[in-house]
Amino acid sequence: MLRRQIQIEDQALKPIAAKVFAGERLRFEEGVALYDSNDLLAIGHLANHVREKRHGNVTYFNVNRHINPTNVCVASCKLCAFGRKPGGDGAYTMALEEVFRTAAEGWSEAVTEFHIVGGLHPDLSFDYFCDLLKGLRERFPTVHLKAFTAVEIAYLARIGKLTVREALVRMKDSGLGSLPGGGAEIFAPKVRRVICDHKIGAHTWLKVHRIAHGLGLNSNATMLYGHIETAEDRVDHLLELRKLQDEAPGFMTFIPLAFHPENTGLAHVPKPTGFMDLKNIAVSRLLLDNFPHIKAYWIMLTPSMAQVALRFGADDIDGTVVEEKIYHDAGATTSQSLTREGLERLIREAGREPVERDTLYRRVSRTSTSVTVQV
Ligand code: V47
Numbered sequence: 349m350l351r352r353q354i355q356i357e358d359q360a361l362k363p364i365a366a367k368v369f370a371g372e373r374l375r376f377e378e379g380v381a382l383y384d385s386n387d388l389l390a391i392g393h394l395a396n397h398v399r400e401k402r403h404g405n406v407t408y409f410n411v412n413r414h415i416n417p418t419n420v421c422v423a424s425c426k427l428c429a430f431g432r433k434p435g436g437d438g439a440y441t442m443a444l445e446e447v448f449r450t451a452a453e454g455w456s457e458a459v460t461e462f463h464i465v466g467g468l469h470p471d472l473s474f475d476y477f478c479d480l481l482k483g484l485r486e487r488f489p490t491v492h493l494k495a496f497t498a499v500e501i502a503y504l505a506r507i508g509k510l511t512v513r514e515a516l517v518r519m520k521d522s523g524l525g526s527l528p529g530g531g532a533e534i535f536a537p538k539v540r541r542v543i544c545d546h547k548i549g550a551h552t553w554l555k556v557h558r559i560a561h562g563l564g565l566n567s568n569a570t571m572l573y574g575h576i577e578t579a580e581d582r583v584d585h586l587l588e589l590r591k592l593q594d595e596a597p598g599f600m601t602f603i604p605l606a607f608h609p610e611n612t613g614l615a616h617v618p619k620p621t622g623f624m625d626l627k628n629i630a631v632s633r634l635l636l637d638n639f640p641h642i643k644a645y646w647i648m649l650t651p652s653m654a655q656v657a658l659r660f661g662a663d664d665i666d667g668t669v670v671e672e673k674i675y676h677d678a679g680a681t682t683s684q685s686l687t688r689e690g691l692e693r694l695i696r697e698a699g700r701e702p703v704e705r706d707t708l709y710r711r712v713s714r715t716s717t718s719v720t721v722q723v
Pocket of ligand 1: 427428429430497527528529530531532533568569570572603605606607608609612645666674675678
């Protein structure tokens with residue numbers, strides 16, 4: 349039915365559409381052809397077909413809080429407006445008690461996830477991070493701790509003189525529940541050299557996630573677009589993620605992240621447009637056939653664009669958040685918080701059915717007196 353209704357103006361998309369409807373995997377060249385095409389409605393229609401085949405009308409959201417224990421960072425990535433040099437203007441580092449107080453201030457019965465990321469601090473010990481996890485687990489035993497990007501994990505392992513596996517085992521024992529998807533940026537070395545020269549390379553980023561998956565820790569993945577990368581770089585990035593997911597499954601969600609240039613070392617780069625945002629959501633849904641979820645991160649996209657993205661391949665809109673620093677330091681003008689009701693309204697108005705999930709995509713049911721996670 350869907351197949352007959354589709355209008356394809358770009359002839360190059362016809363064979364790709366046939367493969368999508370047949371459920372066949374797309375190749376590198378087909379990914380590039382999708383990015384090169386301006387037939388956004390046809391691309392969106394194909395992505396929506398895949399999205400509805402997997403998830404029907406459901407759109408996921410969660411009730412979460414962000415915690416950023418420090419913005420002090422030894423790396424000076426051109427893409428970032430959040431990190432500060434030690435002792436620099438606006439630099440902060442929370443003592444553990446401050447982290448716990450921040451968490452307590454953001455906590456309510458409804459919160460199911462703390463999303464915790466920060467800078468690469470030169471002096472905080474590996475034990476600080478394990479104690480942070482232990483302290484949060486002890487105080488908030490029902491809250492899932494999605495913490496530390498692969499970049500932080502690799503750095504903390506080095507600081508602690510541990511292998512990545514040993515570091516992850518220690519963190520898991522301390523309460524780590526899963527890994528967020530940050531730090532992936534764009535895997536192509538020539539782009540990484542410019543936008544995040546001091547970060548681990550693609551190989552190490554992928555290795556950390558591979559090891560995490562092997563230890564039973566799920567994770568997410570991201571891709572930063574709209575700076576100096578090419579369509580080929582984006583497709584290469586997506587196919588590296590798809591390959592890892594084939595070999596060592598464990599990714600839950602892919603989140604395309606639009607570059608925000610303000611206050612960064614790449615302030616001259618024009619902001620990505622809405623057209624580019626929707627194309628990235630749609631192409632990632634089409635190429636990442638082994639990823640369960642594609643997230644339209646409303647903080648980054650704006651709530652209005654996130655709503656539209658729910659018809660272009662996305663089935664998740666992220667959470668309530670409350671306080672967000674990474675995007676707002678880089679000029680984001682979105683609000684830092686949406687209520688549960690606000691998220692539900694956005695999703696319903698897009699004609700989708702809101703489903704509250706926990707970090708691992710188990711449905712959360714609520715009554716006025718209790719919260720239940722369905723396992
Ligand atoms: O790793 C940093 C990106 C990421 C900028 O896993 C920037 O559920 C745009 O990973 N403009 C952190 N992007 C955010 C992230 C994330 C967000 C929401 C959900 C999840 C998840 C993960 O933000 C960084 C980097 O890729 N970033 N600076 C900037 N100026």
